[in-house]
Each structure stands twice: as C-alpha cells, then as structure tokens.
Amino acid sequence: MSDRASDRRVPSAVGNGDGEVAVLSQADLAVPTHQIVEPDGSYDPEVVPDLSEEELCDLYRWMVTDRVFSRRMVNIQRRGELGTFGSTRGQEASIIGSAFTLEPQDWLYVGRAWTPMFMRGASMDDMIRFWRGIEEGQQAFAKQNSQIAISIGSHVPLVAGLAWGMQLDDADAVATAYIGDGATSTGAAHEGINLAGALSLPALFFCQNNQYAISMPVDEQTGAKTLAQKALAYGIDAIRVDGQDVLAVYDAVQTARERVKNGTPVFVESVTYRLDAHTTSDDPTRYREDEEVRAWEENDPIERYRSFLKSEGLWSQIDHDAIVEDIEAEFDAALAAANEMAERQVAEIFAHVYEELPPELSRQQEAFEALLEKRPEMYDHIEQRPKG
Numbered sequence: 001m002s003d004r005a006s007d008r009r010v011p012s013a014v015g016n017g018d019g020e021v022a023v024l025s026q027a028d029l030a031v032p033t034h035q036i037v038e039p040d041g042s043y044d045p046e047v048v049p050d051l052s053e054e055e056l057c058d059l060y061r062w063m064v065t066d067r068v069f070s071r072r073m074v075n076i077q078r079r080g081e082l083g084t085f086g087s088t089r090g091q092e093a094s095i096i097g098s099a100f101t102l103e104p105q106d107w108l109y110v111g112r113a114w115t116p117m118f119m120r121g122a123s124m125d126d127m128i129r130f131w132r133g134i135e136e137g138q139q140a141f142a143k144q145n146s147q148i149a150i151s152i153g154s155h156v157p158l159v160a161g162l163a164w165g166m167q168l169d170d171a172d173a174v175a176t177a178y179i180g181d182g183a184t185s186t187g188a189a190h191e192g193i194n195l196a197g198a199l200s201l202p203a204l205f206f207c208q209n210n211q212y213a214i215s216m217p218v219d220e221q222t223g224a225k226t227l228a229q230k231a232l233a234y235g236i237d238a239i240r241v242d243g244q245d246v247l248a249v250y251d252a253v254q255t256a257r258e259r260v261k262n263g264t265p266v267f268v269e270s271v272t273y274r275l276d277a278h279t280t281s282d283d284p285t286r287y288r289e290d291e292e293v294r295a296w297e298e299n300d301p302i303e304r305y306r307s308f309l310k311s312e313g314l315w316s317q318i319d320h321d322a323i324v325e326d327i328e329a330e331f332d333a334a335l336a337a338a339n340e341m342a343e344r345q346v347a348e349i350f351a352h353v354y355e356e357l358p359p360e361l362s363r364q365q366e367a368f369e370a371l372l373e374k375r376p377e378m379y380d381h382i383e384q385r386p387k388g
C-alpha cells in the first residue's frame with residue numbers, strides 16, 4: 001500500500017503519544033546543500049562526477065558562452081538595438097551544469113536561462129529576435145523542444161502537462177521547467193508541481209534561487225527556510241545544490257533526471273546569484289548593497305571551475321581567449337542575421353495568440369489601423385519604441 005497522505009486509513013498514531021501536540025516547524029527540517037568544489041577550489045577527487053576530459057572542457061566553454069552572450073546582449077541594448085534583456089551573469093554554473101544533463105528528446109521550458117537553448121541547437125540570431133519581441137525566435141526554439149516563459153510560473157502547469165503526455169506515451173524523456181525563486185510564489189507553480197506529485201509525472205523542476213524576484217529578496221517573499229523543502233509538501237523529491245559549483249549542479253540534476261525518468265518528480269533548488277540588474281530596465285542599486293554584490297562576485301562560478309580545471313591539469317588544454325573570440329564572432333554574425341529581418345507591421349501585435357482572431361480583437365486591429373491611417377506620425381512613435 002502506498003504511503004501517500006491520501007491513504008484513507010484511520011490514523012493509528014496521534015501526536016507523540018505523550019499527550020503533547022506535535023508541531024512540525026522549520027527547524028525540524030535539515031536540508032543539505034550539495035557541493036563538490038568548495039569556494040577555495042578544494043575538492044575530494046572521489047566524488048567528482050564521471051565526465052570525460054572533453055566534457056569537462058565543454059562545461060567551461062558553455063559557461064564562457066553564457067557570460068559573453070549576456071555581456072554582448074546588454075551592450076546592444078545600451079546602443080538601442082534591443083528592447084530589454086535579462087542577464088545571467090553569475091548564474092553560469094547553475095545554468096550550464098543543469099542543462100548539460102538534458103537529452104535532445106527532453107522538453108525544456110526556461111525562465112532565466114538562454115544558453116541551454118544553444119546547447120540544444122538554437123541559434124543566437126533567434127535569441128536576439130526573441131528579445132526584440134519577434135515571435136519567429138520562439139517558433140524556432142519549439143523545434144528543439146524548448147521554449148521561454150516570460151509570464152512567471154506560467155510554464156509550470158504546461159511542463160506538468162508535457163510530462164503527463166510523456167507518461168501516457170511511455171516516452172524515455174523528461175519535461176523540465178527552469179523557474180526562479182519568485183516563480184515558486186505563484187499559483188501556477190503550485191498547481192503544476194502539485195499535479196506532477198499527484199500523478200508521479202516525469203517532470204523536473206529546476207529552480208534557480210538567484211536571491212531576488214526583481215527587487216524582492218527571497219527571504220521577504222516566503223517564510224520557508226529553503227525553497228527545496230517546498231517540494232516535500234507536493235509529495236515529490238527535493239535536492240538543494242550550490243549553484244556556483246558547476247560539477248555539483250551537474251551531479252544534482254543528473255541524479256534528479258534519473259529519478260524523474262523512474263517516475264519520481266524532483267525539485268532542485270540551485271542557490272545562486274544574479275550579479276547584474278534583473279533586466280536592463282532595472283536599477284538594482286535601489287534595493288541591494290554593493291557589498292553584497294561584491295561578496296558574490298568573489299564567489300564567481302567560472303573562477304571556481306577554472307581552479308578545478310587547473311588542479312586536474314586540464315587548463316592547459318583550454319585556450320580561453322580563442323573561446324571568447326569564437327563566441328564574439330558567432331554573436332557578430334547572429335546580430336547581422338537578425339538585422340536582416342524585415343520590418344514588422346502593426347498586425348504583428350495581434351498575431352500568434354489565436355489561430356483565428358476573435359471578433360473583438362479583429363475590431364481592435366481594424367480600429368488601430370484606421371487610427372494609424374489618420375495619424376501616420378503615431379506609427380513612427382510605435383516603431384521607435386524599443387523592441388522586446
């Protein structure tokens with residue numbers, strides 16, 4: 001018989017048997033945080049995940065890709081070539097260590113994590129298009145079983161649904177949702193994770209706790225001591241990992257993926273930090289101290305991994321400058337390709353949501369186009385608005 005709370009047996013033990021009311025509180029939970037390479041670079045070689053030298057070097061290359069991509073995207077936004085962008089600087093170990101475990105047949109639905117799409121074959125020019133608000137970017141990602149959710153938490157029920165489909169198909173795959181700490185406070189995340197627990201779906205929830213939901217610090221948006229512990233209430237497994245340690249993240253998510261494939265959904269909390277602003281529209285100096293940012297800058301995930309590669313004698317196989325040069329060239333080519341895109345028309349605003357436009361939206365589109373005909377200078381104003 002299952003040990004689920006939903007078992008309908010009359011409970012045999014009540015309280016502690018000593019007449020006292022048994023209260024479970026935060027302090028009763030000891031949630032460990034998995035770590036392999038310590039911040040000072042030391043580690044136990046016995047617990048290093050079994051990855052080839054090539055794979056270990058690939059992890060580095062992808063982390064650098066992530067960092068360079070964020071820097072270039074912020075720069076082109078500053079030049080007025082992008083509406084907005086959410087940098088992932090500081091979260092590279094969390095993002096790459098987790099994505100490295102995924103298989104092409106898995107579904108991936110991300111929040112703040114762009115490079116995992118590149119790892120699955122998406123192009124940087126589609127990512128630039130996406131951040132310009134052009135829907136073709138997202139359509140291209142879908143071909144690699146990947147999507148980006150901008151509406152916070154909205155993808156969690158979708159991932160549960162994908163996982164349900166996989167379960168019905170007996171697929172050898174998992175559905176993965178990358179969510180933020182803030183997303184765990186949404187109703188949608190609650191519903192999606194609950195469904196995954198209730199039906200034992202092959203769903204993996206990878207939560208990047210980067211300490212903030214825009215300006216809201218994690219300790220002000222929840223009374224929970226950790227985010228990982230929330231998983232237990234949904235009847236799924238939990239892992240908490242040091243998100244600045246790429247090998248620990250890989251190990252944790254690999255373990256999670258195996259369990260998920262065997263019918264146990266898992267929620268992984270990756271403890272990391274968003275070093276840049278929430279997006280280019282945000283000013284983080286208004287809500288956090290420089291000192292806090294500096295402390296996390298010293299806990300840099302790329303530096304920590306570099307120190308590991310040196311200890312393993314692998315650093316000599318890596319030409320850091322050549323890697324950066326390659327990524328810069330790839331970005332330049334992607335930007336040129338994205339700039340080739342034809343100018344968009346107003347109808348674009350109304351497209352992509354419905355297969356067939358409902359009458360009310362058709363009416364609005366007609367009214368909007370009539371207005372623009374009467375006052376064409378307004379169109380210039382729309383065109384000048386940042387895209388994205």
Ligand SMILES: Cc1ncc(C[n+]2csc(CCOP(=O)(O)OP(=O)(O)O)c2C)c(N)n1
Pocket residue numbers: 111112150151152153179180181182183184208210212213214274278
């Ligand atoms: C449903 C919804 N509400 C509000 C927003 C505005 N918003 C954008 S990002 C964000 C915070 C997200 O924080 P978190 O989940 O921690 O992800 P992070 O951006 O830190 O990776 C909010 C409130 C949104 N995009 N969607």
Ligand SMILES: [Mg+2]
Pocket residue numbers: 180181182208209210211212213214
């Ligand atoms: Mg966050």
